[in-house]
Amino acid sequence: MRILVTGGAGFIGSHLCERLLGEGHSVLAVDNFITGARRNVAHLLANERFELSEQDINKGLAVTGGFDAVMNLASPASPVGYLDNPIETLMVGSHGIHHALEVALKNDARFLQASTSEVYGDPLEHPQRESYWGNVNCIGVRSVYDESKRFAEAMTMAYHRKYGLRTRLIRIFNTYGPRMALDDGRVVPNFVKQAVQNAPLTVYGDGLATRSFTYVSDLVEGMLRLLWSDEVNPVNIGNPREMTVTEFAEAVLVAAGSECQSKIVHVTPAADRISDDPQRRRPDITRARTILGWEPRVSLEDGLKTTLSYFRQAVV
Numbered sequence: 670m671r672i673l674v675t676g677g678a679g680f681i682g683s684h685l686c687e688r689l690l691g692e693g694h695s696v697l698a699v700d701n702f703i704t705g706a707r708r709n710v711a712h713l714l715a716n717e718r719f720e721l722s723e724q725d726i727n728k729g730l731a732v733t734g735g736f737d738a739v740m741n742l743a744s745p746a747s748p749v750g751y752l753d754n755p756i757e758t759l760m761v762g763s764h765g766i767h768h769a770l771e772v773a774l775k776n777d778a779r780f781l782q783a784s785t786s787e788v789y790g791d792p793l794e795h796p797q798r799e800s801y802w803g804n805v806n807c808i809g810v811r812s813v814y815d816e817s818k819r820f821a822e823a824m825t826m827a828y829h830r831k832y833g834l835r836t837r838l839i840r841i842f843n844t845y846g847p848r849m850a851l852d853d854g855r856v857v858p859n860f861v862k863q864a865v866q867n868a869p870l871t872v873y874g875d876g877l878a879t880r881s882f883t884y885v886s887d888l889v890e891g892m893l894r895l896l897w898s899d900e901v902n903p904v905n906i907g908n909p910r911e912m913t914v915t916e917f918a919e920a921v922l923v924a925a926g927s928e929c930q931s932k933i934v935h936v937t938p939a940a941d942r943i944s945d946d947p948q949r950r951r952p953d954i955t956r957a958r959t960i961l962g963w964e965p966r967v968s969l970e971d972g973l974k975t976t977l978s979y980f981r982q983a984v985v
């Protein structure tokens with residue numbers, strides 16, 4: 670198969686490209702490096718089945734040759750990434766996805782959209798099932814990401830309904846692992862980098878907000894099972910093990926081992942960093958289990974060890 674991966678030089682995109690190449694597919698990764706980096710896929714460039722093209726999909730998508738699948742991962746993803754690039758984020762969920770969908774349509778290719786648990790906003794239903802419509806503040810600071818992703822889901826369904834395009838919607842919950850950008854501000858790279866540098870772990874506010882953390886190889890497995898399935902409706906992929914941010918900080922300190930001198934501190938970040946911060950997040954993965962036979966396999970303890978090793982060599 671030949672597969673187009675937009676956002677292919679990002680954190681998740683780079684792992685996805687690696688896995689696809691490992692399965693014998695050919696991959697064209699398109700990226701404008703707004704939050705990703707060429708170095709994430711530098712180790713793939715020698716593979717003759719891998720191509721990397723620098724393009725901003727908001728402006729168009731100039732690609733040649735046929736594709737069996739289009740996997741649309743392009744978008745700033747961390748709160749710092751989308752708060753720094755609000756217009757680009759809204760554009761990628763509207764203009765960008767439109768260009769990607771047109772490529773899929775022209776090629777009669779499968780199309781997978783990387784959606785997010787953020788479509789549920791600050792959820793009033795817990796755990797979150799795919800049937801929940803969400804609780805999003807459409808003028809809040811996070812809306813540039815949440816509404817972009819919600820619009821992108823609507824656009825995907827419109828292409829399915831109008832043209833019968835074989836579309837897939839994966840709602841990704843907090844995913845972590847090697848190659849997360851050191852400065853992207855998400856809780857995993859922040860805490861892991863801080864632990865590696867023996868610096869304080871910065872818990873925002875009371876640290877009682879919860880998240881559920883998925884290791885990247887588990888996510889990629891779920892993504893590919895969904896791509897090759899016949900499921901058009903959204904599927905949550907995430908690890909249902911929920912913990913508070915403070916508990917997560919404690920888990921990072923345990924994984925870092927006794928030589929780590931870091932302590933947990935509570936800090937007050939800039940208001941826009943915590944405004945509309947979802948207070949509880951845990952996926953209901955009944956659909957992933959029954960439709961895809963998918964379960965997360967990597968424990969938080971093992972995933973954190975691998976992530977810590979990466980950050981030890983990446984942090985200078």
Ligand code: NAD
Binds near residue numbers: 727741
């Ligand atoms: P990332 O920032 O590392 O990767 C996104 C990639 O998209 C980057 O390489 C970036 O340069 C590229 N990109 C952004 N706008 C582009 C454009 N206009 N044209 C071309 N390339 C563009 O983030 P990630 O964590 O790897 O996320 C990948 C996808 O998964 C995103 O769509 C994100 O919204 C989604 N997602 C991620 C998580 C998570 O926890 N990591 C959770 C939910 C959803």
Ligand code: UDP
Binds near residue numbers: 859
């Ligand atoms: N957070 C924190 N300290 C940090 C970074 C984030 O306490 O250094 C908190 C943040 O307020 C949120 C949670 O960790 O409650 C997850 O934030 P992240 O930016 O990783 O992603 P989100 O799930 O909010 O998109």
